[in-house]
Every structure is written in C-alpha cells, then in structure tokens.
Amino acid sequence: MPKKPQIPQRQARMKEVAVRARVSPMSVSRALRSPDQVSAETLRRVQKAVREIGYVPNRLAGGLKAPTRTQLAAAIVPSVRNSLFAATLQGLTDALRKKGISLMLGDSGYSDTDEETLIAAFLAHRPCGLTLHGTTHTAGARRLLQKSGIPVIETGNLTERPVDLVVSYSNFDAAKAMTEYLLRRGYRRVAFVGLPVAGNERVRERRRGYYAALAAAEISRDDALVLETVGGVENGARTLLQLMEIQPEVNAIFFAGDVLAIGAMMECARRGWDVPKRVAIAGFDDWEISRQFATPITTLDIPRYRIGERAAELMLRRLDGDKGKIAPIDVGFRIIERQST
C-alpha cells in the first residue's frame, strides 16, 4: 500500500509571503500590523499572498523581538468549574479578543503554592498581562510578579497592598450591607454561614462585614450562629439543619458562599418549611437558579462579568503606555431583594 506523500508539515513563513507578494518581509510585517503605513498596492498584494498561502503569523518570533506585544494574556482562577469565575473569564476574553489578545487559563485549586507554580509557568510564555483572583499570594509569587514587569490585576477583593492593579468589589461592604438589610427587616437572630476562613481573605472579609453590621446595631456576637462549611449544595442543606437544631430561635441565615443558600432552600422545600416565616434565607451572588424557587432567594448581585471587562481595560491601558499609578477600581454590588427574606 503506497503511503501518501508526507507534505512537509511546516507553517509558511513571512519570507514566503514576501516572495509571493514581491515585497520585502518588512513590508509584509507592516502590512499586517499597521496597514495604514504601507501603500494600497503593497497592502493588496500582501493580503492576496497571505490568503493564497494560508499564512498564519508566528507570534513566538514576534514576541521574542517585541516582548510587550506577545498578544497573549494569562488568568489564574481558584477553580474553572465555579461559574462565578467563569463569568469574569468571559468578560476578560471578550474584551481581550477585540484586541486580538488570546488568554492562557490556569486553575490554582485555591492553593497559593499552586498559584505560584502556575505564575512561573505562565511567565515563561511572556504574557503581556496577568489576572489573579484573590489578593493573598506567596512571597515567591509576589517576587515573580514584580520582576515580570507586566501589568498584574488582582480581583476578588479590595486590598490595601496590591501588587499592581485591582478590580473588585468589597467583600466587607457587601456582607455588611446584607446583614444590615436583614436586621432592618426585623430579624434579630441572624446566623452567618461561610466557607472556611483559613487562607481565604474573601471569606474572612465577609465575616468581618457581618460582625461589623451586628456591632453597628449593638447586637452582641453569638459564635454559635457562625458556621463554616466547604462548598456544595448539600452542605448548604446540612448547615441549615445543624443551625435549626442547635439554635431553633434563629430568624435568618446569611449564606455567604456559592451554592449554600440554594442547598438550604432545597432542604426547606423538602421539609415543607416556610421561608421566610420559619427562617429567612439570604445568599451571596445571584445564581440563575436562585430566582426560580417558589420562594425566590434574596441575594447579592456582584458584577462578575464587569470585573473581567475592567481588568482587561486596565491591562490595555498599561500596555498603551500608562505607567502611572492606577487606583483600585470598585465595581460595587447590589442587594437583590426577593421573597426569601
């Protein structure tokens, strides 16, 4: 059986385009990157040759020569499977694509040391910008980022000591506002359920916000009303039951993590408990499901997509030469009042 002749699998080079278009490689480069700097005739011939050959520029070579324009950015999120981060990623890619910038994506698994490893791996590809979720990093990570010289955007929390740029909402303010809202509605025994605080400053800030609201209302803390649990719908259900059993007099529960509120609401549905009469339930981050319950869930709207968009904008500003200090951007939040409270 005669083998098909192996076509030499090598991408065409700019030089070949140049030969075909009867111009120098330099003119090809210019025609592709700044079309208004070449004559109409040159442009036409280059475009024709590019089409005919099926030329795909080699950004490795370009980036080697012009390190600030690799047309490649990077983002690291704690988990690609979490739809909250997905929304931010969408905002990022949408905004970057308009400028022809591709995105490398990494998943730190909520681990700072894995984050550092990823940062190093990404920097090896010389991205022209890097977005991180969270504002706590290893010392090594900070060193890498600073030496890199590229714009670094931190999201997920407003921090006092940013590496470079910050785009986020305030976890503290948001949790405080929601707690105050619950207190205003007349709930006096308000519980707080969040993810484990250890090593996660976003969660810690939310709990601080909850405490601050209590203090402002001159209600003393009750540690029995503050629970930690890992994520997952079923853990929302579990902590709800736990609270109702140990602290039957609880009026309202503020679930400050992911899908916990949804899990709790489903548990109430299973048991036929009336929400908010028996217990009020509030969430954090407006999931699509939250509004679909017979009793829709009161929650916080965080503009996740917008965070990605703004992050891209800041990055591009830096790449456009703005070397000045850029103040942290607070994208804000909004309480969505529904029937569960």
Next chain:
Amino acid sequence: MPKKPQIPQRQARMKEVAVRARVSPMSVSRALRSPDQVSAETLRRVQKAVREIGYVPNRLAGGLKAPTRTQLAAAIVPSVRNSLFAATLQGLTDALRKKGISLMLGDSGYSDTDEETLIAAFLAHRPCGLTLHGTTHTAGARRLLQKSGIPVIETGNLTERPVDLVVSYSNFDAAKAMTEYLLRRGYRRVAFVGLPVAGNERVRERRRGYYAALAAAEISRDDALVLETVGGVENGARTLLQLMEIQPEVNAIFFAGDVLAIGAMMECARRGWDVPKRVAIAGFDDWEISRQFATPITTLDIPRYRIGERAAELMLRRLDGDKGKIAPIDVGFRIIERQST
C-alpha cells in the same frame, strides 16, 4: 521628589544564569530540561543560580527553535460559562499541567465562524495541540487545522469524519438509551425538548436518538411532542407549561439540554404538580442540583472530566511521536435513575 531608580524591567536570560553558575548556556538549558544528562555538580550550580536570579525560561525562544514543544496547548469551547465544558477543561488542564503544558482558552459562542477566527489566533502562538468541542467546522477552519500539523482533538460528539482525534460519548446512543428507558418504565407519550437543532450536531444527534428509540418501540413520532428552546432554567419551565397545555396527555418529558430539566422541575414545585405522577421528567448531564430536589431528577451521567483527561492523553501520545491513526475514543455514558421517572 527623587524618583526611585528604575530597575531595568527585563527578565533574566539563560546566559546570565550560565555566567553565574560558571557553565555554558547550553549546560543550563540541559540542566533545566533533562537534569539527568548533566553532572550533579553542574545541576546543583545551575539550580542555585536560577533560584538566586529568579530566572524564568523564555518559551518563546524555545518554541521558535523546537516548534513541537512550545509547552502550550489550546482549547476552544462553545461557552466558558457552561459548567459542562468547565468540567472538561478541568480534566484537560489537570492532565496537561503534569507535563508543564499551559492552556490557552477560547470561547466560540457556539459560532463556527468565530471558532475559525479563534483557531487562527491560537495557531499564531504555535500551540502543540488543540482541543475543540463539536465536530462541525468551517472549511477554512479545517484547512487551518490540517495545515497546522499539530494534534487536534474533537470532543462532544463521535463523528465519522474527524479532523484528527476524537474523544467523546455518543449523543445518539445516550438519547436513545434514555428514551428507551422511559418507554420501558411504561411512559408511552414521551416528549423531547432540546436546544435549537440548527447548526448544532450534538442536539441533532440527540433528537435522532430519541426518534430511533420510538421507532424501535414502534411508536409513531408526534411532532407536537418535540420542542426546541434556547438554554436557561426559565425556558425549561416555559416549555414544560407549553407542553402540558397543548398536550395534556403527555406522560414524560426528556429534556436533552443543560438546565432545562431543572427549570421544569422547579416549575412543577411551584405549581404543586406531582412528579412523576402527573408527568415524568428526565434530564441530560448530571448537575449537582439535580439530585437535591425533593424528587431527584433521573438523568444521564456524561464523564465530562474524563473527556478532558483522555483528550490530553491523546495529545501527549502524538507529541511523543505516535504518528499512526488513533481510533476515536468513546467514553460512554450512564443512566442515573432517580425518583422523577
């Protein structure tokens, strides 16, 4: 105000590591890439120098010379916000990271022409592999992929005419199996609700599977029982109501898309309809929420994470030199029987 002296923001080069370690750049290169090919002493000195300088290798330069080992792969999904694809991405990144390969991510928005644009943009970075979801592509995209010479993995459907490699489950088989299961359970008037078929071969295959199961059971199709809707929880609810109104005698509804079944189930909960007595509900893809309802939803488990893992494996096999034809990999599926049917 005296300015801080600007530290020259340039990443260290291999040469500088070499000087510091008192070896040639070549030895540094080797020490980093294949540590077992250099003497223990050289290795030690290189590692020390790397640490001290904070050297981050430049993969642009490396990839330029060795195009098959850019240590960068690419993936394009229809939507980063869809958790199903997120699971596959997780499988991909997890497997690739073990080999030090980073991942570029793109979002085609379910558009074949946008997919082509993305492919071109990605190829410019000379990835050493590319994963696509879906098996329909523009002619231009196919041409780009073939010329690229890199391993291309298609997922999301088993196709007859793959570009290169395929890792997926069979939409046809899965939908057929679920429909047969419903018929076996005694439901005779089984409706099918899917996403719009136009331009989406996965959806088309699912509907074909549904039809095939009906045919095998010698039940004639009823077009009034087949609905299309775009994604979203609320559309699941809407189509449920639509069906119940126009076709009150419907026994069971097979929702073959995303969150539709969940939306329908929530609508039943709101109206106090008994599932499965009044109507049985089956889904496609086991979401975390699906099992949390008072009546948990019968659904199909598709090993989404595994698809990503296997895709990475195939890619690596190709990169390891396996140029032969590799048969499509069918990762299968599983019916998860719960109380909603």
Next chain:
DNA sequence: TTGTACGCGTTATCAG
C-alpha cells in the same frame, strides 16, 4: 559530560 556555531521567524532601527 560539555561547549561552539548557527538558525528558528519576526521586528526595531535606520538609511534610502
């Protein structure tokens, strides 16, 4: 085991 010479494909620079 280590080092030397050269080239990978593009762009900055500067001269025409």
Next chain:
DNA sequence: CTGATAACGCGTACAA
C-alpha cells in the same frame, strides 16, 4: 513609503 541589517533567547547538531 520601503528595504537591509541586526538582534531577540534558546535548542539542534555536531565537535571536543
């Protein structure tokens, strides 16, 4: 507006 030339930082091939 266009072209010649010299890097960019690393890996391959070969020689020592």
